[in-house]
Amino acid sequence: MATVIKNAWVETTTEYRREFERVDESGEQTGSGASFPCDPVTGEPLFAELHPNAIENYYHYLKLVAEGKALDMGAVTRRNSYRHPAVIECARCHSQVELDDAFLSTCGKCGADYDGSGQLLAPREQWGEETGETLGDIFCGGQDN
Ligand SMILES: [Zn+2]
Numbered sequence: 001m002a003t004v005i006k007n008a009w010v011e012t013t014t015e016y017r018r019e020f021e022r023v024d025e026s027g028e029q030t031g032s033g034a035s036f037p038c039d040p041v042t043g044e045p046l047f048a049e050l051h052p053n054a055i056e057n058y059y060h061y062l063k064l065v066a067e068g069k070a071l072d073m074g075a076v077t078r079r080n081s082y083r084h085p086a087v088i089e090c091a092r093c094h095s096q097v098e099l100d101d102a103f104l105s106t107c108g109k110c111g112a113d114y115d116g117s118g119q120l121l122a123p124r125e126q127w128g129e130e131t132g133e134t135l136g137d138i139f140c141g142g143q144d145n
Helices: 052-066 135-139
Strands: 003-006 009-023 029-037 070-084 087-089 096-098
Touching: 009 052, 029 052, 029 070, 052 070
Parallel strands: none
Antiparallel strands: 003 087, 009 029, 009 070, 087 096
């Protein structure tokens, strides 16, 4: 087993968006709309962060709300989670390897292959020896193309 430099971890971010949803003539939400980064308390868009086109779009949506063509959902809290992969030390060359794939991660320096748990795999020329598969079979999941 390779030396773990950093375990996988999940980063969660929170952002506040002023959201607008379009509605059709009968008042049904259409599933489209727009959102803008905003102050969580006032719901006021963070104009300093917005491109001029986005600011123009924000005022366009306020107009749509006034016309009954969109709903103002106010400040909506959005939480996003992002998984950072574990990092191991390559058993061969001591470079850092991110285990960013469940099945195969390759050292960028020496080409050593690891499975998702950080186990060093046999050299690729040995892959399929026991099953008669080629590397192409293995990488394509055995699908006929
Ligand atoms: Zn390596």
